[in-house]
Amino acid sequence: MSRFIARTVLVTGGGRGIGRATCLRLASEGAAVAVADRDIEPAREVVKEIAATGRTAVALQADVTQAQAVRTLVADAEKALGPLHILVNNAAATSATTIETTGEADWDVEFDVTLRAAYLCMKAVLPGMVERGKGTIVAIGSVNGRVYVGNPAYSAAKAGLVMWVKAMAVEYGPKGIRTNLVSPGSIRTENRSWTERMERDPQIFEKLARWYPVGRVGTPEDIAAAVAYLASDDASFVNGAELVVDGGLTAGMGPFVQEING
Numbered sequence: 001m002s003r004f005i006a007r008t009v010l011v012t013g014g015g016r017g018i019g020r021a022t023c024l025r026l027a028s029e030g031a032a033v034a035v036a037d038r039d040i041e042p043a044r045e046v047v048k049e050i051a052a053t054g055r056t057a058v059a060l061q062a063d064v065t066q067a068q069a070v071r072t073l074v075a076d077a078e079k080a081l082g083p084l085h086i087l088v089n090n091a092a093a094t095s096a097t098t099i100e101t102t103g104e105a106d107w108d109v110e111f112d113v114t115l116r117a118a119y120l121c122m123k124a125v126l127p128g129m130v131e132r133g134k135g136t137i138v139a140i141g142s143v144n145g146r147v148y149v150g151n152p153a154y155s156a157a158k159a160g161l162v163m164w165v166k167a168m169a170v171e172y173g174p175k176g177i178r179t180n181l182v183s184p185g186s187i188r189t190e191n192r193s194w195t196e197r198m199e200r201d202p203q204i205f206e207k208l209a210r211w212y213p214v215g216r217v218g219t220p221e222d223i224a225a226a227v228a229y230l231a232s233d234d235a236s237f238v239n240g241a242e243l244v245v246d247g248g249l250t251a252g253m254g255p256f257v258q259e260i261n262g
């Protein structure tokens with residue numbers, strides 16, 4: 001497919017995991033990609049991978065929780081690639097697993113990177129997109145924003161992101177900008193949470209698979225494919241939607257159904 005020929009995209013947290021897979025997927029369909037990450041080295045590696053396929057990419061260092069850094073990031077991305085057509089708001093992290101262990105600093109960090117960064121990045125790309133009357137924004141949510149599965153501050157922030165995306169869709173849809181959300185289930189990445197869980201239990205993904213009606217947890221590529229759909233013209237009538245990509249985890253309660261049916 002070549003849905004993103006002559007399109008430019010900025011992916012936050014593009015150096016690893018879902019962000020990396022999204023950069024590679026959109027580039028494979030023709031996009032020129034700004035790979036933004038707080039850690040520049042992994043972003044540079046992604047750029048190398050993209051360059052090896054003959055596509056264009058640039059690595060940009062930025063902490064997306066910082067307003068000035070985000071403004072500079074968008075300006076640098078546009079200087080390198082031209083006006084931005086697509087923003088993928090992906091960077092996020094969580095560490096506090098329970099309410100008891102959620103300190104004020106955890107609350108601030110998790111809300112900042114999940115919600116404030118989304119607000120900052122979207123606000124920064126909006127003027128250009130509005131001027132051109134065209135743009136697409138995809139935010140990465142989580143099943144944590146839908147049902148409680150641990151990490152309370154992160155979950156509350158992800159739930160907030162759902163409403164922020166709806167607000168964007170309603171206020172900026174008339175200006176030619178579509179905003180949507182992809183909400184992944186458990187995705188096999190090396191983020192901090194999964195690394196800690198893997199250290200505790202190397203079989204964690206296999207154990208979790210039984211909760212998933214499709215019999216497995218997800219891959220970064222599963223999410224990248226959903227992002228690519230929402231970012232493309234195939235989704236030109238999709239605005240303000242939450243696309244849940246969780247193998248059916250939140251469709252119901254499988255173990256409950258098994259119990260009740262005997």
Ligand SMILES: NC(=O)c1ccc[n+]([C@@H]2O[C@H](COP(=O)([O-])OP(=O)(O)OC[C@H]3O[C@@H](n4cnc5c(N)ncnc54)[C@H](O)[C@@H]3O)[C@@H](O)[C@H]2O)c1
Pocket residue numbers: 012013014015016017018019036037038039042062063064065090091092093113140141142143183184185186187188189190191192
């Ligand atoms: N992995 C999962 O199971 C899962 C499930 C649901 C939702 N998600 C969401 O998907 C997204 C990506 O998760 P992942 O598992 O790929 O994470 P990851 O840790 O593998 O990658 C995230 C990247 O974001 C970067 N980053 C973190 N904070 C940043 C900041 N302030 N500024 C700039 N870059 C920053 C990191 O350096 C890293 O390269 C997140 O929004 C996460 O909440 C992940």
